[in-house]
Amino acid sequence: MIITVQQHLQQQQQEFGSEASGTFSYLLSGITLATKIIEAKIRTAGLGDVLGAFGAENVQGEQQQKLDVYANQVMLHCLGLRDTVAALVSEEDEEPVTFDRSPETGKYIIIFDPLDGSSNIDVNVNVGTIFSIHKRLPAAEGDLDASILQPGTKQVAAGYVVYGPSTVFVYTAGNGVHSFTLDPTIGAFVTTQENMKMPEQGQYYSVNEANASQFPAGYQEYLRQLREGEAGKAYSSRYIGSLVADFHRTLLKGGVFLYPPTAKQPGGKLRLLYEANPLAFIAEQAGGMATNGTGRILEIEPRGIHQRTPFMVGSRFEMETLAKCLEA
Numbered sequence: 001m002i003i004t005v006q007q008h009l010q011q012q013q014q015e016f017g018s019e020a021s022g023t024f025s026y027l028l029s030g031i032t033l034a035t036k037i038i039e040a041k042i043r044t045a046g047l048g049d050v051l052g053a054f055g056a057e058n059v060q061g062e063q064q065q066k067l068d069v070y071a072n073q074v075m076l077h078c079l080g081l082r083d084t085v086a087a088l089v090s091e092e093d094e095e096p097v098t099f100d101r102s103p104e105t106g107k108y109i110i111i112f113d114p115l116d117g118s119s120n121i122d123v124n125v126n127v128g129t130i131f132s133i134h135k136r137l138p139a140a141e142g143d144l145d146a147s148i149l150q151p152g153t154k155q156v157a158a159g160y161v162v163y164g165p166s167t168v169f170v171y172t173a174g175n176g177v178h179s180f181t182l183d184p185t186i187g188a189f190v191t192t193q194e195n196m197k198m199p200e201q202g203q204y205y206s207v208n209e210a211n212a213s214q215f216p217a218g219y220q221e222y223l224r225q226l227r228e229g230e231a232g233k234a235y236s237s238r239y240i241g242s243l244v245a246d247f248h249r250t251l252l253k254g255g256v257f258l259y260p261p262t263a264k265q266p267g268g269k270l271r272l273l274y275e276a277n278p279l280a281f282i283a284e285q286a287g288g289m290a291t292n293g294t295g296r297i298l299e300i301e302p303r304g305i306h307q308r309t310p311f312m313v314g315s316r317f318e319m320e321t322l323a324k325c326l327e328a
């Protein structure tokens with residue numbers, strides 16, 4: 001019997017109560033609706049006019065792709081309609097979009113990367129959408145900005161969608177990691193796997209080798225050990241260049257994904273709030289680990305919404321081996 005994501009959330013509500021409440025599943029349904037609309041556009045991207053550059057730069061100084069802008073508009077629209085949303089923070093917008101809703105109603109903050117893997121859009125390689133959900137702080141504890149800049153440990157939920165050969169939705173609300181596949185015949189995400197566990201050890205490392213000579217010595221030594229089999233076995237390498245897809249493989253097969261600091265970007269390339277934090281929450285819920293090289297990603301106190309961080313995530317064995325190389 002098939003179980004859709006909404007039915008799964010009802011079951012979670014019976015089992016875990018609060019963050020699986022009706023309000024929360026109504027919120028998540030805004031994300032599943034938006035990602036289904038984005039998926040439909042991606043499936044026929046070559047037929048329409050959504051490939052190529054949009055002709056403007058985002059706050060990161062990156063050339064926006066038409067699909068970046070389209071996906072952002074769809075997320076803002078579908079989530080903005082949810083009256084439980086107090087603010088929306090997007091990779092593509094310099095400032096948060098806030099709503100004049102009382103703290104009793106507007107209880108949630110949604111932070112997202114509407115289209116991850118932009119450099120792969122035009123070449124028909126997997127891309128994705130990543131999201132992180134925080135609860136709005138009580139007024140006495142802080143305003144909306146403070147509610148947005150909470151550490152990753154405060155996330156109430158996080159997830160992503162991979163638009164690949166099939167469209168897969170993965171999320172956690174702190175009670176394990178669950179995945180769903182979009183069944184186009186019924187237009188619903190159907191349960192694929194519940195309580196996913198990242199293998200203790202994998203066989204792949206994933207890193208942009210073109211940057212390797214710029215990595216600090218500890219990372220170069222680590223990669224040498226993985227390549228030459230000094231970490232117990234010889235690893236092979238896989239790098240798609242879409243974080244969401246490289247992470248999804250690491251979640252399923254184990255291993256490690258690294259985007260270390262480089263001479264060009266000593267603070268890292270990937271963004272803490274809408275790339276590293278949500279994937280770190282999922283990794284930890286699945287038994288893996290995530291660091292910035294010196295500490296747990298989820299414990300980083302954010303200073304700004306587009307803040308970058310070095311990001312290493314993966315199986316326990318590979319992450320503990322990395323820590324030894326960085327300490328040495």
Ligand SMILES: O=P(O)(O)OC[C@H]1O[C@](O)(COP(=O)(O)O)[C@@H](O)[C@@H]1O
Pocket residue numbers: 091113115116117118119208241242243244269
């Ligand atoms: O081309 P590089 O430097 O390896 O960077 C690839 C990384 O950049 C990203 O494309 C950045 O994300 P966006 O596409 O959302 O901007 C990641 O998906 C990917 O892991």
Ligand SMILES: [Mg+2]
Pocket residue numbers: 113115116117243275
């Ligand atoms: Mg991204």
Ligand SMILES: [Mg+2]
Pocket residue numbers: 068091113114115116117118
């Ligand atoms: Mg993006």
